[in-house]
Amino acid sequence: IGLSNVEDLSWKQRVNLAACINCGRCDSVCPAYASGRELSPRAIVQKLKSTYDKFNIQTEGFFSSGLITENEVWSCTNCGACVEECPAMINHVDYIIDLRRYLVAENRLEQQKTAVFSNLDQNYNAFGLPSYKRNDWLEELGVPLLEQHRNAEYLYYIGDAGAYDPRAQQVVKSFVKILQAAEVDFAIMSHQERNEGEIAKRMGEEGRFQLIAMENIATFEFYDVKKIITHDPHSFNMLKNEYPEFGGHYEVIHHTVLIHQLLEQNRLPVTTKKLEKVVFHDPCNLSRWNSIVDEPRQALSHVLDTPLLEIEQSKDRSFCCGAGGGNYWYKVPEQEKISTLRLRQLTSVNPQTIAVACPYCLMMMEDAVRTSELTVKVRDLAELVYDAMEYR
Incomplete structure (x- = not known):
């Protein structure tokens, strides 16, 4: 599982490595590099490329040989700035996630990372807070539950931060009142809402992500969900671009886009x-x-x-x-x-x-x-x- 030595590189990954011209434009926009972290996207690609060219650490592996360090791999924020900037269209983030998958499979994780995975397993959220109290605090706003309003046009997917972080909850309240003022037909899920799996996937826990995705898709199908609103871009990206691979096809809209539409339609005072x-x-x-x-x-x-x-x-x-x-x-x-x-x-x-x-x-x-x-x-x-x- 993941990327540990040169034999794990797919033909497409090898072609992409060969395309690197070592220009350094990826480094110039990388936030991790700018902050003084150990990561250099250019160096990662060049080091992987050198193993393909020389085939010299086939048995040792990238990490055991010291070619790539764990700090390098965990420094990436997956922001995609390097991908956007690269003239050769190399996807540096894909290599990083593959390297993380290997570390996760080998259980080379410290307590902070294992705690996140444990929280997702036990409480279905990354914060590790009780799942049965997930969206209870929204009851005072009179928000309809999908369990009782199965024909709602939109499911408003709150997400972990919106459900549990006090500051993010203020955003949810403002958006709910906007939806109510515009008479948007929406509902939320109570304790049945779970993390969408973005954190697990980005941290290299592919198996856990796929399980989460399939469980969520089964719940959405049970309630015949067709349209989903979310204010979290991480949830938006996963539900829109990753879930279709597992059969989850929805019209996903970010709250900024919906608010713009409501304003254009003069539905907000x-x-x-x-x-x-x-x-x-x-x-x-x-x-x-x-x-x-x-x-x-x-x-x-x-x-x-x-x-x-x-x-x-x-x-x-x-x-x-x-x-x-x-x-x-x-x-x-x-x-x-x-x-x-x-x-x-x-x-x-x-x-x-x-x-x-x-x-x-x-x-x-x-x-x-x-x-x-x-x-x-x-x-x-x-x-x-x-x-x-x-x-x-």
């Missing part, structure tokens, strides 16, 4: 425009992996009196917050936090507010602000739109 300077942080799973960059900006234009601020590292050239690839759940040696680097980029245009569209970006950016001397606010797009609504 937005009457107050904010006179504040806002910059938007593009989540990697939304912008780079799924090319959703215009809808969030157009939605914000409905509630702002001033043009949205833009920085160079935006849209498909966005810079990761540091949480992707499972990095939110474990620590990697680094010289400076990736979230701190990203905060510096975003605040270079002197915004009053950083708008985000991902619960993990929200938590990472707020943490970066807390450890700085800045007073900038971090708000989800749904919170900004809800604040601008007349009847709140």
